Amino acid sequence: MEWHNQLAQYLVTGVTTGAIYALAALGFTIIYNSTEIINLAQGEFVMLGGMIAASILPLLGVPLWMAVIIAIAAATVVGMIFERLAIRPVKNPSVLNLIIITIGGSILIKGVAMLIWGKDDRPLRAFTSTQPIHVFSTVITPQSIWIMAGTLLAVVLLHLFYEYSITGKALRACAYNRKAARLCGVSVERMVLFSFGLSAMLGAFAGVLVAPITFTSYDVGTMLGLKGFCAAILGGLGSNPGAVLGGLVIGTLESLGAGYLSSGYKDAIAFSIMLLVLYFKPAGILGKQMEKV
Amino acid sequence: MKKLVLLTVILIFSGIAFLSVATAKKITLKKPYKIGAVLDVTGGASGLGEPEKQTLMMLTDDLNAKGGINGHRIELLLEDNESNPDNSITKAKKLVGEKVIAVIGATQSGTTMPFLPVIAEAKIPLVSVAASWKIVTDPDTKKTRQWIFKTAQSDSLAVSKIYEYCNKNNISKVALITVSNGFGDSGRGELLRLAPDFKITVVADERFGEQDADMTAQLTKIKGKDAQAVICWCIQKGPAIVAKNFKDLGMTQKLIMSHGIANQNFLNLAGDAANGIVLPAGKLIVAEQLPDSDLQKQVLIAYKTEFESKYKGARVSTFGGHAYDAFTILTNALKKSGAEPEKMRAEIEKTNNFAGCSGIFNMSPTDHEGMTKDAFVMVQIKDGKWDLIK
Numbered sequence: 099m100e101w102h103n104q105l106a107q108y109l110v111t112g113v114t115t116g117a118i119y120a121l122a123a124l125g126f127t128i129i130y131n132s133t134e135i136i137n138l139a140q141g142e143f144v145m146l147g148g149m150i151a152a153s154i155l156p157l158l159g160v161p162l163w164m165a166v167i168i169a170i171a172a173a174t175v176v177g178m179i180f181e182r183l184a185i186r187p188v189k190n191p192s193v194l195n196l197i198i199i200t201i202g203g204s205i206l207i208k209g210v211a212m213l214i215w216g217k218d219d220r221p222l223r224a225f226t227s228t229q230p231i232h233v234f235s236t237v238i239t240p241q242s243i244w245i246m247a248g249t250l251l252a253v254v255l256l257h258l259f260y261e262y263s264i265t266g267k268a269l270r271a272c273a274y275n276r277k278a279a280r281l282c283g284v285s286v287e288r289m290v291l292f293s294f295g296l297s298a299m300l301g302a303f304a305g306v307l308v309a310p311i312t313f314t315s316y317d318v319g320t321m322l323g324l325k326g327f328c329a330a331i332l333g334g335l336g337s338n339p340g341a342v343l344g345g346l347v348i349g350t351l352e353s354l355g356a357g358y359l360s361s362g363y364k365d366a367i368a369f370s371i372m373l374l375v376l377y378f379k380p381a382g383i384l385g386k387q388m389e390k391v
Numbered sequence: 392m393k394k395l396v397l398l399t400v401i402l403i404f405s406g407i408a409f410l411s412v413a414t415a416k417k418i419t420l421k422k423p424y425k426i427g428a429v430l431d432v433t434g435g436a437s438g439l440g441e442p443e444k445q446t447l448m449m450l451t452d453d454l455n456a457k458g459g460i461n462g463h464r465i466e467l468l469l470e471d472n473e474s475n476p477d478n479s480i481t482k483a484k485k486l487v488g489e490k491v492i493a494v495i496g497a498t499q500s501g502t503t504m505p506f507l508p509v510i511a512e513a514k515i516p517l518v519s520v521a522a523s524w525k526i527v528t529d530p531d532t533k534k535t536r537q538w539i540f541k542t543a544q545s546d547s548l549a550v551s552k553i554y555e556y557c558n559k560n561n562i563s564k565v566a567l568i569t570v571s572n573g574f575g576d577s578g579r580g581e582l583l584r585l586a587p588d589f590k591i592t593v594v595a596d597e598r599f600g601e602q603d604a605d606m607t608a609q610l611t612k613i614k615g616k617d618a619q620a621v622i623c624w625c626i627q628k629g630p631a632i633v634a635k636n637f638k639d640l641g642m643t644q645k646l647i648m649s650h651g652i653a654n655q656n657f658l659n660l661a662g663d664a665a666n667g668i669v670l671p672a673g674k675l676i677v678a679e680q681l682p683d684s685d686l687q688k689q690v691l692i693a694y695k696t697e698f699e700s701k702y703k704g705a706r707v708s709t710f711g712g713h714a715y716d717a718f719t720i721l722t723n724a725l726k727k728s729g730a731e732p733e734k735m736r737a738e739i740e741k742t743n744n745f746a747g748c749s750g751i752f753n754m755s756p757t758d759h760e761g762m763t764k765d766a767f768v769m770v771q772i773k774d775g776k777w778d779l780i781k
Contacts (some may be wrong), residue, residue, distance in 0.1 A: 107611040107640075115605065217433045217473065219628040221660055228663070230639045239639045311635075313603030313628050313660060315435075321602060356608035362571055362598045364608075 106236040108357040109350060114242040114311075116349020117249035121304035122326025123333065123341035124256065125297035130335050131273035132286075132293040135196040139180065139204035140210070141323015142296040146173040148314035149211060149303025153219040162223055170302040176207070178300025204323070211316040222309035227365075245307045252300060253342055260338070269293060273336065303372050321365070328372035334385020343383060347371075395657075406572030423464040426451075426721065427486030429506070430714075431498035434474025435601070435627035438656025440498040442711035443520055444469060445702050447495065450718045460725050472502055474627075476573075480506045487513040491729045495717045497521060498710065499626065501573030511538055516736045518721050520713035523577040524652070527759040540739055540759040542716035542749050543674065544766045546574075546624075549650050550581040550765040552671040554589035556780075559618060564644065566595035566618035568609055568633060570625035578624035578649055586750050589688055594618050601629065606637045620644050626651035631660035638664040645669060650767065654708040658775050666774065671767040673709035673749050677779040681768075686746045694748055719747060 122144055129137040151169035155162065186205050225244050230237045231317060259265040271279035272289045281284050304322075305314070312318070325348060333344025348368050356364045375382060428447055431440035449454050451467040459465055467476060470482035479497050483506035485511070486494055493516045497503045500523035507526070510517040510556035519526050519541040527539050557565065565586075569579040579596070586593050594616045597609035613621060623633045630652045637646055646668050653672040658665055674681055694715055695707045723745070724738035742761060745752040750766025769780040 104615055108608055111605060111607045111611075152630050216437075218437055219435070219436070219657075219660060220663070228639075228642065232641070261396055308604075315628075320603075327509050357612055360598075361606075361609045361612075362600070363599060364603065381704070 103235045108353045112353030114348030115345035120342040120345025123329035124347045125301045128343040132298040136198045141319035142207040143301030144305040145319030146311035147302025151306045152222040158162045173302030177294040181294035183199040219313045219315045223312040325368045328368045334382030337384045340384035421463045423466040425491045427468045427494040429482045429490035429496035431474040432471040439710040442708045443714035446711040446714040476505045486655045515732045518717040519567040543713045547581045548577045548764040550670045551764045562619045566613040568597040622647045622650045634661040634664040663774045668772045672770045675712040676777045680779040718745035
């Protein structure tokens with residue numbers, strides 16, 4: 099196989115995985131922007147998306163698209179309930195306290211998922227046929243295309259939302275300066291609730307997109323969440339385009355690393371990158387330098 | 392004074408009454424034989440562990456219905472290690488603490504190896520249902536472990552069978568793709584070690600993690616080499632992902648997998664991608680297709696019929712078969728030796744010409760597994776069914 103075909107193949111895998119990491123990373127960024135906390139339960143929302151879809155599909159016998167929508171909606175609700183019950187009532191809402199609460203939340207969600215769905219792996223049907231498409235000698239599965247297109251759509255919609263809708267602008271206001279936003283009449287509490295819901299929605303969307311390729315089980319959230327976090331850090335925590343860029347970069351480097359270096363160290367790549375970024379340029383590629391006022 | 396005398400008399404009488412009741416119970420009921428089992432009932436290996444659990448429970452009920460062993464009931468203490476090696480050690484220690492006379496398990500090589508020292512220290516026999524040869528033989532000293540036996544065919548036998556198939560089909564160059572865990576490491580070791588004996592060249596040696604969700608990078612690398620067959624050594628969901636990636640990439644080499652995929656779970660996860668895969672398997676899954684002259688056929692069909700009628704909707708798997716063999720060998724030994732661990736151990740070692748589900752067992756002090764490569768047959772997957780390759 100010519101080297102350029104091999105490279106192209108690795109890139110296809112890399113971009114596909116990277117798109118999923120990008121969606122997960124966006125979830126981190128959105129919540130960080132409105133609350134300054136890192137929601138370490140983000141990975142579990144990705145898991146919930148895939149798991150709910152995979153379990154209600156045979157249970158209710160609904161068409162796939164409906165199962166997907168129900169799954170994403172359900173995960174969004176879980177995200178909002180999580181904010182209401184675990185984040186909002188905290189009396190001493192320091193950033194560190196809230197981060198630790200999200201860790202607890204992630205363990206809880208994972209545990210409940212295990213009790214409800216057991217520990218087995220579940221398959222999810224691919225959205226369209228499984229016939230792979232050949233572009234020259236590179237193979238792309240239709241599901242990969244769904245993932246790339248879906249992520250692109252989500253990113254574009256998110257951008258339009260932030261730029262042109264009132265709620266989007268309110269969210270950006272909260273990111274810049276919470277006090278000032280509050281003074282302008284923005285209900286910061288509602289924005290926090292909204293960002294949790296939005297993050298959960300994006301995470302669940304990633305979950306249903308990737309489940310047909312990787313199967314899903316109660317514990318896929320941990321690794322996906324961590325890699326999404328690495329991607330968010332790489333791209334610059336707080337920057338949406340950064341999150342997408344970070345996700346794509348990590349996905350691609352993982353794939354290239356597995357192909358050209360050693361397949362055994364694939365997971366180490368994401369974490370090594372994160373360590374390097376934190377050491378050399380903590381603000382990330384596109385991150386804004388944090389100013390302390 | 393009177394009260395004191397009365398109290399003392401009452402105490403003495405209750406004491407006598409209590410003692411007589413206690414001793415009476417001891418005389419009339421024979422102590423049950425406690426057999427422990429640590430299995431991967433839930434978690435990634437549940438597809439293998441669940442039928443093992445069902446088999447042990449079924450056989451225990453059968454034996455107890457016949458009056459147990461020499462009047463002793465069998466009490467099965469079954470623990471689930473959740474496919475986790477650390478849990479395995481904890482559960483093994485728990486069983487030893489409950490004074491079991493023998494242990495069966497665990498399901499995977501990776502969940503069995505860690506608690507071998509616990510068993511050796513307790514000096515009770517262990518009959519494992521996992522595959523790695525390192526379970527019964529110390530890899531450093533090459534000596535047979537005294538208290539450990541197993542009923543799952545060694546990976547070395549599986550590899551020999553695969554290479555025999557390759558020789559028959561003019562395949563001389565193979566690519567390996569193996570998982571980084573106990574099972575995968577052991578299999579890969581055997582694949583590399585035995586290749587020269589069968590004049591096979593290994594042109595690629597890829598690895599992947601147990602939790603990895605995508606192996607296209609590794610397979611793409613293999614696609615670029617001149618392998619005629621790809622051998623994948625893994626259990627749980629890994630092989631299903633490899634099968635799907637393999638099919639998506641349009642790879643045309645022969646895809647060969649380990650005996651670890653010989654269960655319904657793999658067929659469910661892999662779907663169409665499983666078609667054409669060749670594997671060595673215990674004879675259980677193709678029992679009806681065996682010639683009538685096969686010594687194991689009767690045992691296999693009897694086990695299959697009983698299992699499928701007791702557990703409606705479940706299909707037999709070779710792993711349940713390993714559990715069947717472990718239980719039967721253990722209880723056969725118990726019948727002759729009684730519950731004395733050293734005598735049990737010696738008796739198990741004398742197992743001779745036992746036609747079980749996994750193979751025909753001939754154990755000895757230096758062979759605590761007792762099977763040859765003919766315990767395997769080559770099988771091809773076709774439309775969700777196992778086809779015997781004659």
